[in-house]
Amino acid sequence: GAGVSQSPSNKVTEKGKDVELRCDPISGHTALYWYRQSLGQGLEFLIYFQGNSAPDKSGLPSDRFSAERTGGSVSTLTIQRTQQEDSAVYLCASSLGQAGNTEAFFGQGTRLTVV
């Protein structure tokens, strides 16, 4: 596809369950970001992948959160033992990753609701 694709678009899960959120970046984009947007809040940085470099995980809020990027393309964000405070929109973005020219293209997001 032409843009960043995220799935599912909506996810309702019970507290304590694990969830996986998927991001398909734009083909050829080496950089991939995950952000969390709580209701009415800003874009909280979670994790950043750039090519084959070790990911920048400095924004992950707890060890229940992890992310992988397989083959430099698709990424999965996993939240284990979900809590109600994990409810938010999770946004993925990709970019060419060139220093100083890093326009990021966002997906539509996954709205996660933990009940």
Added chain:
Amino acid sequence: GENVEQHPSTLSVQEGDSAVIKCTYSDSASNYFPWYKQELGKGPQLIIDIRSNVGEKKDQRIAVTLNKTAKHFSLHITETQPEDSAVYFCAADTGKLIFGQGTTLQVKP
């Protein structure tokens, strides 16, 4: 790490008036400063950006200014229209994009 502060959090203007949103950043190594617009239920979209070797950039009704000495940059929207109503985010890039808290702009007809 980089920290980006954005003000105001909400802004209401009359159609036709100008709107200004301001951001400050902490990391002097930041060299790329994009602005994004987010409409309800959608992901943010880039509207304008500026690089550290430029002081001002304009695109029709939108302009961005950058003061590297003071480490702040601003978005200016002139002749606002109701369709400009959205949430606006600034960001700074030192190798990863860090966003401000967002400004909800309401343009009243």
